[in-house]
Amino acid sequence: MKAVLLGSQSIMSPSEILLAIALFCLLLVVIKSFRQQIPQGLKQLPGPRAYPLIGNVLELQKNPHLALTQMSQRYGDVMQIHIGTRPVLVLSGLETIKQALVKQGEDFSGRPDLYSFQYIGDGQSLTFGRDSGEVWRARRKLAQNALKAFSASANPTSSTCLLEEHVSKEADYLVMKFQELMDEKKSFDPYRYLVVSVANVICAMCFGKRYNHEDQELLSLVNLNNEFGAAAASGNPADFIPVLQYLPSRTMKAFKDLNQRFTAFVLKIVKDHYTSFDKENIRDITDSLINHCEDKKLDENANILLSDQKIVNIVSDLFGAGFDTVTTALSWSLMYLVTFPEIQKKMQEEIDQTIGRERKPRLSDRSTLPYTEAFILEMFRHSSFLPFTIPHW
Known part of the structure; x- marks a missing residue:
């Protein structure tokens, strides 16, 4: 024309x-x-x-x-x-x-208003949300209290706490799996097995459910997390060139979709927990959050209604917070132990002499295993978990 x-x-x-x-x-x-x-x-x-x-x-x-x-x-x-x-x-x-x-943590505690962040937890994520005021502090305190309450919850069938029991069971399975793989293949990449085990522990902590490693629901959660990590790592150009927000983007469409799928998954679990909630039997972090909300319908600091959606957002944040970092920590630990077998031998000798082989190590043994603890702390110091933190504002 x-x-x-x-x-x-x-x-x-x-x-x-x-x-x-x-x-x-x-x-x-x-x-x-x-x-x-x-x-x-x-x-x-x-x-x-x-x-x-x-x-x-x-x-x-x-x-x-x-x-x-x-x-x-x-x-x-x-x-x-x-x-x-x-x-x-x-x-x-x-x-x-x-x-x-x-x-100056309070001055730099906020998040930038990046375009993609509004689709994580409907923009209400503790980790990615821009709000860092009283509402955010109240929700963070609620998450911390729920995590502490669950961590201290005793296992009714043993003398250990629920969190330690979940970790111990998954560690037993992982060691058995590694032994099987060594017998069959003589060598293998441990990462794919570590990431599923970590996901299983976090599912047990957040949802009170331990999966079989071949369970499709568990594997779909792992895939969702991998997709999220890949999308976040590649970056979204619209976050830094605002005019691109108005153009169609396959990457952004996929990012929105995976966040919606994960939110829907957590929402279903939260609703199921409400129907079976028993104040005298706190099974997981979701139960702890519901318990706090039942005790205080209004938050004492911010006077905000603690809705189901806020529980979903907090559980989603707690789930994502430990996923990659714990998997990476275990991967570095294994790499260092394989690379330095003499350190591995010293750690094993300390554990054998202090605890023996009749039982598994517990968190309460930490003070009696100084060499093992020194290795863990040095691994945190020397390795590189992430090249960057999430941007601050």
């Missing part, structure tokens, strides 16, 4: 009008990226020069943690980069991070 001249006026086609608007918006974004306003009294932070629209994305490459490490050596422990059109403050070094996240 072409423009038609009528006297001295020209009528533009709809496609030409849309193109003109798009170019105008693009021009505004470019101009804004070049004219970043710095508040009076503050100076420009050090950092690499950013390109219009894409910022410093090209410099981050495939391994952004390595690229940022090199940049920090040039620009210092506090620098600014741009991802898309968003300015991002990058902190490096132990003392700098402690200052921000520990000493």
